[in-house]
Amino acid sequence: MRAILGVVLLATALGALAQATPDVPYVDIPAGELRTVLANDGDRGPVSVAAFSLRVRPVTRSEFARFVHQHPQWAPEQVPRTFASAGYLQDGLETGSPQAPVTQVSWFAAQAFCESEGARLPSWNEWERVAAADADHADARQDPVWRARILGWYARPATGPLPDVGGPPNFYGVRDMHGLIWEWVDDFNALLVSPDSRDQGDPDKLKFCGAGAISLQDRENYAVLMRIALLSSLQAADSTTSLGFRCAR
């Protein structure tokens, strides 16, 4: 009798575990306005960003390894080419620090991971809003010292393994928005679409900084502009050794 009771209780508990939100810290970001660096086609005012929650840290290698274990269709030898091109998890997940951010993941794989914890990838505006903060201010983008510090990361050559996640928290309590990895966003492939849909001449031209920069508002903010340039050059099945992600909901 006790055994049967145990089975029932345990099944309920484990069912709840599987369905409940996994034990991953997200932090609430209140609704607010953002002066995005992306132009808004004549409407140059700030955009409103609805309240959402963002993962405090990027997804780690151990978290992603667990995901692949539970969803083997995302293992490198299983995944259809449509969802991940050749570099996907090329270096494997077994070696290196389990607490380092996962990289070499495609946009599709990142989306699938986020869906598995009841979340999604953040939109560019959501990401940019949180990335605008320093430790004490919601929007530190006009601070030249802060800008210079972030730019310093981009200037350092990317050699050796990535450090673990868990840098100092920013104004919202979110970590590692700068200085660790590049991050996928939900609308990564829509950032540099020409404001005029009739401008069909050579869409590839828009993918590079020079031509693309004409539709960007804050040209001094190189660190953020570089992210846009990188994301805009990617296909959803692509992956790179310094591109990871975090989820939002």
Place this chain on the structure above:
Amino acid sequence: MQHLVQRLRILRGITRRGLMLACLLGFAVGSAEASPPHASDWPGDSVYQLRLSLTDQNGRAFDMDSLGGAPVLVSMFYTSCEFVCPMLVDTMRNAQAQLSAQERGRLQMLLVSIDPARDTVAVLQHTAQERELDAAQWRLARTEAPAVRKLAAVLGIQYRALPNGDFNHTTALILLDSQGRIVARSTQLGAADPEFVSQIRKTFAQGVGR
């Protein structure tokens, strides 16, 4: 969370067999949640790996891969678009007109909306009637926003919602072979792109069927 773990520890003491059974149950719940994108007989580089569910202008639900077995001309649009999207339909018609009657009869035309909030089945139906699009060949379809983003990603189509309700998007005609692989793409609007048309013919010549 902490107390759940404690409860589990206590329960584990009661029966080992129970734990194993419960684990199996728990695992079943966990795996049912995942969306299986694989396990299809389509090739790994097929767009049909997406397993996309769509609803057409007549409210019929269908899986995108039900179009497989024959070539498909696919693009993305939104009905409130005033300039480019009407031209898109014209361009698809122009390409169709270059084909033999037999090829024309077998080529499926699929237009998926990037504006699911406004492009309801009724709106799609209205557009199909207005443009005299035969439902046997033309599917004007909608799906939910996250699936729209995934389809656009697979097709390499870029779009962005604007604050005024319009969309910026790249306009591309994409040719899928009978297995759902992207074999050609054209961004030329208006008169049929001769290279693209010859790709459609070549795809038919390579045969249809799964």
